[in-house]
Amino acid sequence: MFRYLGERFISLTGYLGSVGVLLGEALVLSLIPPFRKKNLFEQMTKIGVESLPLVSLTSLFTGIVLALQSAYQMQKIGARIYISSLVALSITRELGPVLTALVVAGRMGAAVTAELGTMKVTEQIEALQTLAVNPIKYLVVPRFIAMMSMLPVLTVYADFVGILGGFIVGVGKLGIGKSLYMRMTFNTLGYKDVFTGLIKAFFFAIIIAVISCREGLDTEGGAEGVGRATTRAVVFSFILIIAADCLFTALFYFMFK
Numbered sequence: 001m002f003r004y005l006g007e008r009f010i011s012l013t014g015y016l017g018s019v020g021v022l023l024g025e026a027l028v029l030s031l032i033p034p035f036r037k038k039n040l041f042e043q044m045t046k047i048g049v050e051s052l053p054l055v056s057l058t059s060l061f062t063g064i065v066l067a068l069q070s071a072y073q074m075q076k077i078g079a080r081i082y083i084s085s086l087v088a089l090s091i092t093r094e095l096g097p098v099l100t101a102l103v104v105a106g107r108m109g110a111a112v113t114a115e116l117g118t119m120k121v122t123e124q125i126e127a128l129q130t131l132a133v134n135p136i137k138y139l140v141v142p143r144f145i146a147m148m149s150m151l152p153v154l155t156v157y158a159d160f161v162g163i164l165g166g167f168i169v170g171v172g173k174l175g176i177g178k179s180l181y182m183r184m185t186f187n188t189l190g191y192k193d194v195f196t197g198l199i200k201a202f203f204f205a206i207i208i209a210v211i212s213c214r215e216g217l218d219t220e221g222g223a224e225g226v227g228r229a230t231t232r233a234v235v236f237s238f239i240l241i242i243a244a245d246c247l248f249t250a251l252f253y254f255m256f257k
Contacts, residue, residue: 018218022136023210026144029137039142047108047143048150052157058103059158062095063087063165071174080174084181085188087166092189093252096159097197098245101204104151105237109212112143113233116216117226125217135217144209151205152198159197196252200245207240 067087074080116139119125125135163185170176215233219225 019210019214022140022214022217023206025136026140026210026213029134030141030145032137036138036142039138040145043142043146044150046111047104047146048153051104051107051150051154054103054107055100055154055158056161058099059091059096059161060165062099063091063162063167064169066090066095066162067166067169068173071169075174080170081176081180081184083170083174084166084176084184087170088163088185088189089193091162091166092159092193092197094197094245094249096162097155097200097204098241100155100158101151101201101208101241102238104147104154105204105208105212105241106234108147109208109237110230110234112209112212113216113219113230114226116213117219117229120217120219121222121225140209140213140217143213144206147205147209148202151208152201155197155201156194159194196248200248203244203248204241207244208237211237211240 067083070083070086071080074083074086116125119139125139128135128138167178167181167185170181171178212233215229215236219229221228
């Protein structure tokens, strides 16, 4: 058993080391020209624009469900006007960034890993190296920058749609006045509530981009290997997103309490 645990620990350490090296290379190369704007805008479109429908549905239904579940208890104590505050804070600080990151990790993280993994097993990455093209600069950096740029934007959009979902329930189902609902929402929200969610989203983007690219570049074993790498990328991204969210939530709690 101790041998198995030792092997797992060494394997984990090596994996985290390779992820850290890739992150460092991506950060450095993202500051060095040439900047491939066409590739960058293409990745930003895939990650941002094409993710809007799924993010919209997820956020809207989350806001609706959160408002309904809150109303179940709040109405018992005559505090239904505070539903707007609860929904707004829950969405902006926690559910907005986390659910958006999970949606993007499941959709685009898997796509990035599958794309790079297919290039790896078909030796296209080796072909780039023979042409003196750095695969990290050409393949990883555009996806890295696009993810860090678009995930915070998607998070702000998800916050708005989630609050809209709560507004629909509060005004349409619970009979709270429109002006009262909006006043309670924006009087409760502060800049720190929005920015803490955006800080989370920024680090979630780094996790998704680095894990997905690392798994794609390490793919081996043909089509079956691509499937395994895609599964690992999504699972590892989910685990690290939840762990990072727990860490940041605890950190912000002690900083802003």
